[in-house]
Amino acid sequence: MLIDLSEILSIEGKTQVVEAPVSMDFFQSKLGSFPVIEKKPICVTLVNTGKKVVKIEAKGSIVLAIPCDKCLKDVPTEFEVDISEEIDMKASREDRIKDLDEINYVTGCSLDVEQLVHNEILIHWPLRVLCKENCRGICPKCGKDLNEGSCECDQTSPDPRMAVISDIFSKFKEV
Structure with a gap:
């Protein structure tokens, strides 16, 4: 889902709350394709703090089926989405790269909720997934x-x- 940020940017101090549904049925990455078992809408709060700076807060969760590292049974793994960031909309793409700010979920005046969720899953991906602590494989x-x-x-x-x-x-x- 894309959220248009132009309305927020037009009025300083404006706040907008959007409940964005997650439409992905599979999480795709270089690790493979993992089915989404459960998804809750992402509650996104947008605040124009002035001078073309937007504060983005997002909360929600998504559950993926990831195979156990030993026995390959699917293990439901929950990923919490909890973001609080300020984005300078005046900064160009080159300036963001120089500052090592790799925000790829804001393009122009649009916020891509699916990309935001994708990034959070990648950041919080577990090193090891086991179906139980004493899995024999x-x-x-x-x-x-x-x-x-x-x-x-x-x-x-x-x-x-x-x-x-x-x-x-x-x-x-x-x-």
Whole structure:
């Protein structure tokens, strides 16, 4: 959803509150595509503080299904959107880049709520997602979910000091 900022910029001290629905059904990034399970509208408060400076406050939440890092089951992961920023609308794109202000959700006189939510998800992306603290993962040989029970695969790991000898035996096996 795009919010037009020209009306706010026209009157100093003006405040506008907008409840913007989130329309994304999937979160797309270089990490992959993740379905949106639950989304609440983003409450955006815009205040013209004077001299073409707009204060943007946004609150809301969105829940994505992210696969567990060990067993690959979908884990509902909530992302809170809680932003409070002042944007100088006089500054050009080049000035913002010089100031390392990479606000890509304000273009011209429009605020892109979807891009704002996308940025917040990227910023707060977890390093590791687990379905439960003691997740056992999947068997590397047969792929069975070890949380549901053990499999019949050989789980013994050979002594790494014996790797050279086992390589010799595997090369010279008689058929």
